[in-house]
Amino acid sequence: MQDFDRYTKQVNIVIDYIDANIDKKLDVQTLARLTSLSSYHFHRIFSSMMGESLAKYVMRRRLELAAIDLGCDPLKPIMNIAFEVGFNSVNVFCRNFRRHFGVTAEDYRRKIRQEYSKNRQLEHKINPSQRTYSHYFCQRKILKIGDKSMNCNFEIKHLEATHVVYCRHYGAYTNMQQAFEKLMKWAYPRGLVASPDFKMAAIYHDNPHVTEEEKLISDACLIVKEPIKTNGEISAYTLQSGKYAVGRFEISWDEFQTAWQCMYMLVEKHGCQCCGLPFEVYQNNSEEHPEKKWIIDICIPVVAK
Incomplete structure (x- = not known):
């Protein structure tokens, strides 16, 4: 072992x-x-x-x-x-x-x-001449993909470096629960879960439309204030500071994929492209939400095209 x-x-x-x-x-x-x-x-x-x-x-x-x-x-x-x-x-x-x-x-x-081009159905129309970061600062968006409509608070902003400890998962992104359980088992006795700043995140290394499902890599993460020593299956790294597209959603479990599709459409519409590892930060415990929904921030590192 x-x-x-x-x-x-x-x-x-x-x-x-x-x-x-x-x-x-x-x-x-x-x-x-x-x-x-x-x-x-x-x-x-x-x-x-x-x-x-x-x-x-x-x-x-x-x-x-x-x-x-x-x-x-x-x-x-x-x-x-x-x-x-x-x-x-x-x-x-x-x-x-x-x-x-x-x-x-x-x-x-x-x-x-x-x-x-065929599948894109984004209700919010953007004039190409208005593609500047300041124009899109903290705007409420209404988006539609297929028959689903979603609300999103969207902005492009600078994020500071994010330190995480993680347990790595291989396979479908929807099956990360075991990795989160291993991470929590490691974090509890070290007092990391009791922190008032406690936040969980998931970091995705691959695009499921490109990589075969069994080879997908993702990380079940705990955000920490500063780098800490890890051991065993638990490792650590730092997400670099930089410009990120950040969208806040209040969604049910079956809407996560749609939320990610909306974010990539907004990134494209803003004249940007992804330039690193995207991740989602969980802002609440869904069990404590009156409708059992997740409040998440989807964060995509971007550069202007």
């Missing part, structure tokens, strides 16, 4: 490093140095725990991030996207992209944009 906990922590450290340095050299020697294991031993542990080799994981992660970028920015040259996710050759990128997704990068972008 101790070995499993230790290996879990080491694999988490490497996954977090890959996310933060996707454009850099990410070979097994470089990544093994982050742990106390030899390259050979680390490669075996990583492959066993992740169900794929380190090289395959890095390649898949790069291609999936490229696919997300292709859908978000229709004007960015494919060459730029390839370099930003760590490819040194556009030809190598294009060949691997087609092998992984079954279509060329250009065809993938065209298909995603067509589907987005």
Whole structure:
């Protein structure tokens, strides 16, 4: 059990490093140095725990991030996207992209944009000439996706760095409960749950429309005031400060996916795109809400296109 906990922590450290340095050299020697294991031993542990080799994981992660970028920015040259996710050759990128997704990068972008235009039904109309951060500061939005209407307090603002401790979950985002339970079991005896500033969050590493469900990675998190020492399955990192699109929703459990769709539509409408790990912060206990609803802030790191 101790070995499993230790290996879990080491694999988490490497996954977090890959996310933060996707454009850099990410070979097994470089990544093994982050742990106390030899390259050979680390490669075996990583492959066993992740169900794929380190090289395959890095390649898949790069291609999936490229696919997300292709859908978000229709004007960015494919060459730029390839370099930003760590490819040194556009030809190598294009060949691997087609092998992984079954279509060329250009065809993938065209298909995603067509589907987005077809499915987008955002009631609040925005004049393109008014796409400035100040114009969208703390506005109430009414949004509609399909037959669902939602209210959202939306703003684009600067957030300070956010320190979290987390328990990592692999698989469908809707099945994170066990990870939250493990995190709470660790946090209770350390007095972290009794804090008046106690807040839970979920951080998402993948796009479920791009990554296969069983390979999705998400983190059940507890927000803390400053970095703290962790152990076993529990790890920690800091979300960097920066510009975020923040939307507050009051929703039932079956409306979470719709709320996220609304947020990405608003980000697109504001002339921005995601540039990091999105997360949601839970502002209440749904069991204490008169209608058993969640009050959540969806936070998406953004840059202007």
